[in-house]
Amino acid sequence: MSHIHASNHPLIAHKISILRNKNIKPKQVRELMHEIGQLLAYEATADLPLKAAEPQQSPLSTYSVVKLAPRIGLVPILRSGLSFVNAVQELLPSARVLHLGIFREKISLQPIEYYNKLPSEPNIDQVIVLEPMIATGGTATAAVSILKDWGIKSTIKFITAVASRQGLDNLHQKHPDVEVFVGVIDEILDSNGYIVPGLGDAGDRLHDTPSA
Template sequence: MTPNLHISYHPVIQTKLSQLRQKDNTPKIVRELTHELAVLLAYEATMNLKTSKTKEMMSPYESYKGTELAERIALVPVLRSGLGLLDGFLQMLPDAHVLHLGLYREKISLQPVEYYNKLPQNADVDLCIVVDPIIATGNTAVATVNILKEWGVRGSQIKYVSILGSLQGISQLQTEHPDINIYAAAVDDTLDENGYIRPGVGDTGDRLWNTLF
């Protein structure tokens, strides 16, 4: 545990996470709960964004100085399951850039394999918010941050937001990248031999997109 790890103990987040864990949820319910958790986690992860005063504006009674976000923000969904969080974050940050990264976990080695990268040539942003529902082994999370740093952003410019992490995965991400901020609804203690968190929430990609056959 470090000051850069932010676990939410908000009662609504904890209730919705408990509901998401339920194995009999339909894909529709999984998507709805994931979206709702995304909005709540977006609120938590954006509480310290910088703002600036803008032009003179008018309320129904008198003039006032407007306020707007002062940072150029990029949302980085890790395909495919990160797409389940994206709309919730866009609801909070509708003008954010969306930069897709595709990584999958190889079944034998459990190591990440990059298959899609839509980062522009220049890292012309102030903050990257990575959205990835699960930090299991931590390998994909570490690889994602590696890609962003190689692209040109500093660790202080990266926030990694997940619904759930394993103790092992969070520890690995903190060890490899102690300079980033991590936000999660909870951390489970156990990671099994197949790289799945226990009790966990299952395979979020399969549950979101109804590919459990």
């Protein structure tokens, strides 16, 4: 799938290997998520178009100025997606942040939307969805459908630390135009919808909350 970009960056592989360890503390989980999110965002923004701006003066001469052309929106999927927000904003400080709350019902594994902070009309040109894990792909697929129904018809990208092969296949089947920048792809998805070896429950590990 040409729209799935699995990172081959050694720093990402190294940091995800540490992140998988169940014994690290929530503070280190948050720090690693921040670092991984920023590295993935760097890869996901490599093709952003530029436009010319008013020339400026350096200490020695006038120089040509370019700036990012599209208005970019960051859409973290609550709650674990918040772990990527500050990391990506450090690279894209003018990006708008628009929140979506979607959880996976434990029995059916179907996505349930519970929070939507999108304005009435789109005020952005491109979207980067922040979702540290794509397991079944149900939440990711639902998020894209919500964004398209809202009016985003152009570029939608995901950055995710760990994804299952099945989840990526499911997302691609429903939304083949969406690009995913993923740190590592795990092949196994268990009967409870958890990625194996995966990271466990990313939200619980980030916030030191016990699994319900």
